[in-house]
Amino acid sequence: MRRIMLATMLSTLMPALAWAASSAGGPPVEGMPQLAFGHPVQGPLLIGQIVWQVIIFFALFLLLAYVALPRLGAVIDNRRQRIEADLEAARAAMQSADAAIAAQREATQAARSEAQGAVTAAMQAAQQEMDAKLAALNAALAKQVADAEARIDQSRKAALGAVQQVASDTVGALLTKLGASADAGQVQAAVRSEAAARGIA
Amino acid sequence: MAKEGKTIDALSQFELTPFLGFFGQSVGFSQSNAFMLLALGLITLFVMAAAARGAMIPGRLQSLGEASYEFIQGMVTEQIGSEGKKYFPFVFAIFMFVLFGNLLGMLPYSFTFTSHIAVTLTLAVIVFVTVTVIALMRHGMHFFSYFFPEGAPIWLAPIIIPVEVISYFSRVVSLSVRLFANMVAGHVMLKVFATFVVLLGSLGAVGPFVAVLPLSVNIALVGFEFLVAFLQAYVFAILTSIYLHDAVHLH
Numbered sequence: 001m002r003r004i005m006l007a008t009m010l011s012t013l014m015p016a017l018a019w020a021a022s023s024a025g026g027p028p029v030e031g032m033p034q035l036a037f038g039h040p041v042q043g044p045l046l047i048g049q050i051v052w053q054v055i056i057f058f059a060l061f062l063l064l065a066y067v068a069l070p071r072l073g074a075v076i077d078n079r080r081q082r083i084e085a086d087l088e089a090a091r092a093a094m095q096s097a098d099a100a101i102a103a104q105r106e107a108t109q110a111a112r113s114e115a116q117g118a119v120t121a122a123m124q125a126a127q128q129e130m131d132a133k134l135a136a137l138n139a140a141l142a143k144q145v146a147d148a149e150a151r152i153d154q155s156r157k158a159a160l161g162a163v164q165q166v167a168s169d170t171v172g173a174l175l176t177k178l179g180a181s182a183d184a185g186q187v188q189a190a191v192r193s194e195a196a197a198r199g200i201a
Numbered sequence: 202m203a204k205e206g207k208t209i210d211a212l213s214q215f216e217l218t219p220f221l222g223f224f225g226q227s228v229g230f231s232q233s234n235a236f237m238l239l240a241l242g243l244i245t246l247f248v249m250a251a252a253a254r255g256a257m258i259p260g261r262l263q264s265l266g267e268a269s270y271e272f273i274q275g276m277v278t279e280q281i282g283s284e285g286k287k288y289f290p291f292v293f294a295i296f297m298f299v300l301f302g303n304l305l306g307m308l309p310y311s312f313t314f315t316s317h318i319a320v321t322l323t324l325a326v327i328v329f330v331t332v333t334v335i336a337l338m339r340h341g342m343h344f345f346s347y348f349f350p351e352g353a354p355i356w357l358a359p360i361i362i363p364v365e366v367i368s369y370f371s372r373v374v375s376l377s378v379r380l381f382a383n384m385v386a387g388h389v390m391l392k393v394f395a396t397f398v399v400l401l402g403s404l405g406a407v408g409p410f411v412a413v414l415p416l417s418v419n420i421a422l423v424g425f426e427f428l429v430a431f432l433q434a435y436v437f438a439i440l441t442s443i444y445l446h447d448a449v450h451l452h
Contacts, residue, residue: 014310017235033216034318045217048229050323056237063245065290071252072270
């Protein structure tokens with residue numbers, strides 16, 4: 001609707017301007033009107049045209065440079081800043097997302113290594129415990145063996161002591177039968193040395 | 202205005218008429234200046250309306266305004282570099298003034314002020330003076346080294362310096378004549394073929410059928426003229442940027 005109104009205004013403006021520019025009058029223009037500087041009507045109008053053009057162009061320049069263009073430039077700059085800010089925000093968001101991903105990966109890594117450590121530690125502890133138990137068992141067994149050996153030795157010693165006693169007694173009896181007598185201490189020493197010589201002391 | 206008869210009158214469309222009768226006559230304000238004032242109003246309105254809403258997602262008008270802003274800004278920074286940002290409003294004003302002058306000329310009953318050599322020459326002189334003043338302000342006396350390229354053999358100076366000076370001053374001529382000639386040629390062609398339509402159309406029974414030929418030529422010419430309108434505004438603005446580059450950087 002506004003466009004139609006604008007078009008109507010423009011299309012009526014041209015005839016209006018043409019009507020407002022009344023006929024020039026004066027003698028017919030020879031050659032190009034653009035160069036008719038000597039013509040009584042055209043000449044002054046040509047000069048006036050230049051003067052007015054300078055004024056109008058200067059006004060146009062001032063209007064554009066100090067009023068109209070800064071506004072349009074501000075609109076464009078606003079948009080550029082907005083886009084840049086949005087891009088900046090998106091970039092920051094991407095960076096924080098990257099950081100979060102990195103942190104998550106790191107945490108996963110840490111958890112994994114921690115778990116690995118825990119497994120290793122548990123395995124080591126179990127091994128140690130097992131080793132300790134084994135060692136205790138071995139020690140107990142060794143002690144039992146040693147005790148048994150000691151007892152065997154004792155029994156053997158006791159047995160051997162008895163053998164020596166029997167031997168001494170037998171020697172005493174034999175000597176008595178043969179009519180000789182010997183000191184009991186001597187007999188015992190002789191038996192002991194004899195036993196030692198045969199390796200059964 | 203044009204006295205429509207059985208002759209081809211292609212030039213009277215360029216005649217100036219005083220705006221609002223006696224008032225215009227007394228201060229030399231012609232319909233050409235009225236259209237300049239209209240262009241000023243429309244340009245300012247266009248830029249202000251484009252900036253008015255300031256929406257993050259621009260509408261059509263705002264897009265158009267921003268596109269033209271960024272187009273000229275891109276051209277200026279590309280040609281001059283980052284120092285060129287200061288001169289952006291000037292180039293924008295030049296571009297829009299020429300563009301609106303050309304485009305307003307495409308409307309029926311309107312007047313094309315860019316078809317006047319006085320206007321295009323004034324515009325070119327404004328550019329020339331601005332550029333020269335900027336160059337003198339930036340470089341002082343060193344500016345005159347522009348006319349003798351560094352490293353050229355000194356005995357060539359009597360040839361190089363006049364050539365450089367002439368080429369520097371011929372900028373005004375080439376800038377102004379290019380735009381003026383393009384606009385005049387286009388509008389004369391439009392007028393001539395439009396007159397053909399009228400002349401052939403009044404040739405009895407077959408006339409209207411034959412008149413279709415110049416009419417179709419005219420339709421093509423209108424499209425072509427729109428192209429020229431944008432192209433010449435672009436050329437004027439980019440040459441202004443190039444001259445500003447020379448003023449800032451001296452070659």
